[in-house]
Amino acid sequence: MSDKKKEVVKKTVLEVISDESKWCHDGGYANDKFGETIGACTPDAICWCIMGAIYNQEFSSSEIDSKVLLLDKAIADFTGRPAKELTMSIFEFNDADDTTYEMICEVVESAGV
Numbered sequence: 001m002s003d004k005k006k007e008v009v010k011k012t013v014l015e016v017i018s019d020e021s022k023w024c025h026d027g028g029y030a031n032d033k034f035g036e037t038i039g040a041c042t043p044d045a046i047c048w049c050i051m052g053a054i055y056n057q058e059f060s061s062s063e064i065d066s067k068v069l070l071l072d073k074a075i076a077d078f079t080g081r082p083a084k085e086l087t088m089s090i091f092e093f094n095d096a097d098d099t100t101y102e103m104i105c106e107v108v109e110s111a112g113v
Contacts, residue, residue, distance in 0.1 A: 013067075013108045016053035020101040024049050025094055030056070049094045050104065054113065067113045074111035078103070 017023040024030065028037030029052030030045035038045055040055035048056055054067050068090065075093050093099055093107070 010057040010059065013050060013053040013113050014105060016056055017048055017050075017104070022047045023101050023104060024052070025096075025099065027091075027095055028052070050090055050108065051094070067111070070111040070113055071107065074107045077110065078107050 024047040026035075026037070028049070029040040030038050030042065030048045032038050032042070032044040033046050040048055040052035041058060045052070045056065050071065051068075054064055059067070071090050075090065079093075094104065
């Protein structure tokens with residue numbers, strides 16, 4: 001038996017929200033099969049927002065901070081506003097009525113998270 005710890009391979013955001021049914025945009029980090037808002041790491045979660053998909057993978061605080069900065073820049077680039085003037089947070093972008101799953105994918109791919 002090996003003394004090595006089992007390596008945990010973390011998923012990217014788009015691996016967690018791999019199709020539109022796994023993306024939520026109603027103000028919570030994650031939803032269960034009944035549409036109720038629950039924690040991103042809860043086993044009953046079946047869909048996540050962008051941030052919930054990051055929290056779901058239990059990244060360290062520094063990894064989360066890095067991903068947030070990349071997402072902020074990608075949202076600024078996508079919306080055409082300089083990051084320093086960005087008035088839309090990751091949550092606001094994710095939950096905006098006019099944000100589509102395709103837009104989410106484009107921003108997440110651009111951010112590389």
